[in-house]
Amino acid sequence: MIQTLKIGDVSLKNNLILAPMAGVTDLPFRLLCKEQGAGLLCMEMVSAKAIYFNNKNTEELLTIDDREPPVSLQLFGSDPDIISEMAKKIENRPFSILDINMGCPVPKVAGNGEGSALMKNPKLVEEIVSKTAKAIKKPVTVKIRKGFDDEHINAVEIARIAESAGAAAVAVHGRTREQYYSGKADWDIIRQVKEAVKIPVIGNGDVTSPEAARQLMETTGCDGIMIGRGAQGNPWIFRQILHWMETGEEEPKPDLEEVKAMILRHARMLVEYKGVYTGIREMRKHVAWYTAGYPNSAKLRARVNEIESLEALEHLIQGL
Structure with a gap:
């Protein structure tokens, strides 16, 4: 049976979410995934500072097509005032949910204290989420990782902080920043987060087939399934998982x-x-x-x- 999902006051037709991927989830690709049944589209991450300084390349990243909604727009940065003010500045654009990136592992982002580096600073996480959730009426969500490295696995702590600061949902990628995208995603950390908070928890990592989607939901009890690399070159994955949810059968791969x-x-x-x-x-x-x-x-x-x-x-x- 197809599962629906509600994030704040936004109701999704199903709980399958296209992950935000820099250089991948641009407008054309999002439209293809929408046609294949994705319940929520996440845009490429946008720098809050770039909006602040009216960077001309940012406009393309902020463009949303009428056929897309519901859409999640993702900001990254580390200054609570700039993130919350820029969220307010762009709130009239046609996105449904504002996501804050706390998972990007790329050195030029993490090295700047942004993305996954925020997980090392729980107090700053609290301030960013709290100020942003108060600044706008749209739901604010957070995307995190298992932790920064194996010595600092704190997804549960960060999820709890985000929830108490006003986040409407949290997406958890079952890898540390140090792992990037290598090795196997740890789904158990997603289960731990799910047990620790009351807001919806979206599981992310290694969903490349309907079978993997089923296992993720059964293992973790997560409310939503976020698909990133599993959709690269395979927008059909959304249709395949929905078909399996409806019929219990695997749809043949496209010829x-x-x-x-x-x-x-x-x-x-x-x-x-x-x-x-x-x-x-x-x-x-x-x-x-x-x-x-x-x-x-x-x-x-x-x-x-x-x-x-x-x-x-x-x-x-x-x-x-």
Whole structure:
């Protein structure tokens, strides 16, 4: 049975959530995941400071299409005043939920005291969440990791602080910052967080199939399922999990023709949205993800990396 989810006053049709991924969850990709049934779309993270300084590249990151909602817009930063003020400044935009990034492991973010580095400073977490939740009417959520490293596993403590400071939900990635995306996600920490707080808990990490989604929910009791890398080159994962929830059966994977059609559609949307130069270059990684595991996919990747036009990409993909 399909499970619904409510975050603050926002009701989702189902509890499947596209994770925020920098350089991946742009508008075209979000629309494809929405069509496949994702219940909530998370945008790429946006720097609160960049909004504050009116950075011109930030506008594209803040753009939301009419077909998308409900959407979660994610801010990152470490200054409680700037985050809360920028949340208020953009509140009239058509996002439904504001998320605060406390999980990004990238050195230039964490090294700046932002993203996953916030987990080392519980007092600052409390101040950021509290000020932001008071500044806007929309629900505020938090995305965290298991902890910063194996010596500092404090997801439960941070989740409790976020809840008492006014967060409407918390998403937990079962890896430490030190792990990045390697090794196996620890789902037990998600279970511990779920048992510690009353707000919805969204589990994240290693959901690459309907079977993994089932195991995550059974193991942790989590309220929502967040899918990140499992959706890269596979927007169908949302449809597959929903089909399994409704019928108890696994839907067959898309055949090569369906994959080719999706690649070309995705490419056309990217080019239309970002122009040929950027669109084609950004599509290269997506083609690698869509075709991973197929025979000769390494050769195809090498050829795609040389392509500079939509026509050349169409010719290559149609000839597969």
